[in-house]
Amino acid sequence: MNINGKRQMELLNKMSFVRMGGTAEEMAAAEILMEEIRSIGLEPVIEEFEIEDAELVAGQLEVLAPFNKKYVVTAYKLSESTPEEGLVAPFYYAENLTAVDLANCKGKIVLVNGFFNLDMFKKLQKAGAVAFITMSGTMLETEEDSDLFTRTMRDTIRAFGNMPGANIRITDAFEIVAGGATQVKLTAINTPITRTSHNITVTIEGSEKPEEIVSFGGHFDSVEFSKGAHDNAAGSVINMEILRHFAENKPKRTVQVMWYGAEEMGLLGSKAWIKAHEDELKNHLCMINTDMAGVVIGYDVARVIGTKEATAHCDAFMRRKGYNVGVTQEIYSSDSIPFADKGVPAVNFIRFGHHVGGTFIHCRNDLAKFLSEQSIAKTTQFVLDYGIELIESEVFPFERVVPTEMVEKVDKYLAKKELAEAKKDK
Numbered sequence: 001m002n003i004n005g006k007r008q009m010e011l012l013n014k015m016s017f018v019r020m021g022g023t024a025e026e027m028a029a030a031e032i033l034m035e036e037i038r039s040i041g042l043e044p045v046i047e048e049f050e051i052e053d054a055e056l057v058a059g060q061l062e063v064l065a066p067f068n069k070k071y072v073v074t075a076y077k078l079s080e081s082t083p084e085e086g087l088v089a090p091f092y093y094a095e096n097l098t099a100v101d102l103a104n105c106k107g108k109i110v111l112v113n114g115f116f117n118l119d120m121f122k123k124l125q126k127a128g129a130v131a132f133i134t135m136s137g138t139m140l141e142t143e144e145d146s147d148l149f150t151r152t153m154r155d156t157i158r159a160f161g162n163m164p165g166a167n168i169r170i171t172d173a174f175e176i177v178a179g180g181a182t183q184v185k186l187t188a189i190n191t192p193i194t195r196t197s198h199n200i201t202v203t204i205e206g207s208e209k210p211e212e213i214v215s216f217g218g219h220f221d222s223v224e225f226s227k228g229a230h231d232n233a234a235g236s237v238i239n240m241e242i243l244r245h246f247a248e249n250k251p252k253r254t255v256q257v258m259w260y261g262a263e264e265m266g267l268l269g270s271k272a273w274i275k276a277h278e279d280e281l282k283n284h285l286c287m288i289n290t291d292m293a294g295v296v297i298g299y300d301v302a303r304v305i306g307t308k309e310a311t312a313h314c315d316a317f318m319r320r321k322g323y324n325v326g327v328t329q330e331i332y333s334s335d336s337i338p339f340a341d342k343g344v345p346a347v348n349f350i351r352f353g354h355h356v357g358g359t360f361i362h363c364r365n366d367l368a369k370f371l372s373e374q375s376i377a378k379t380t381q382f383v384l385d386y387g388i389e390l391i392e393s394e395v396f397p398f399e400r401v402v403p404t405e406m407v408e409k410v411d412k413y414l415a416k417k418e419l420a421e422a423k424k425d426k
């Protein structure tokens, strides 16, 4: 079978719409993938799982003094809501969360720089802040050519408590800080709801070693405002082309190809899959994850969550074949993490865009026009060939081991220490 970049881009274009975890649009994308699988003559298995989400009810920040103006904000999903009539408090810009900043936070609605994380939350909670505000976007954006994002209060933060939170455009925050705001009213209300998301799996049984499994995975959901061409319709169509290969060429070991839902909400699809299939994992020898591909301007890397030997094997394979892939032993924030957490080595293939001018993921500019047939076919070729190298080998090239140095990074990523600490406190 020849890899067909044109066919891949056609499928990618078909699923180029916003498809957030647990929505009807995500389900529509799942239907498109399943239709394609059936057209190859295979039968997909679809599994549903429940996810925690929230609906936004109200979001406004009103400056009361020394001037009066209302700004649109989005409430953090799953954060504590303010009263319906709003929360009135002094305003403070805690730009660096220094000791001086924190001494000024008590009883205030606090604007912070950067991504909101557990460390920030703990500091603000201890300092007695009554609500927090984060910023998104860039100073050069106009309202028409940008979107105001919705953030979520992660479970790792909620394990320690909660408070009202909201996100604002950085251009609005600039106006508020420059104007010397002292008193504000925040209205940020959200209602928790349960949604249903889906994973799709196709299994092709191995002809010689059916009990040994190698899987290809990637998420098919996207974030709000994003049509997710680069992240990760590209990985989705790469795995479809790989499935076509193994449908035509029966593998020696069992091949599973998976498309995960709700990755962008915290790897929820792969976590759910692992939970439902834990007893099958002992013979799962490697998970090959593709998350981001297809951009013309960019570069390919492989991040191996496995032993030094597995990393060296992957690197040697790419050199021998002349594939231009930078291989390192490292974790990657994607669906491979829950597998590695259960001892399954994982190899992540990622084609990053140019770090300043060409990375348009998680926004309205993640569009198919920045991708090409040639680029997506090129990545498909080496992901497939690497997979064949593992699946068709006489003896598997490396041990099914996730070494201590990787386990530590995975545990840190999953905030295991913090979650255990929170449990102890309760």
Ligand SMILES: [Zn+2]
Pocket: 219, 231, 232, 263, 291, 292, 334
């Ligand atoms: Zn992704």
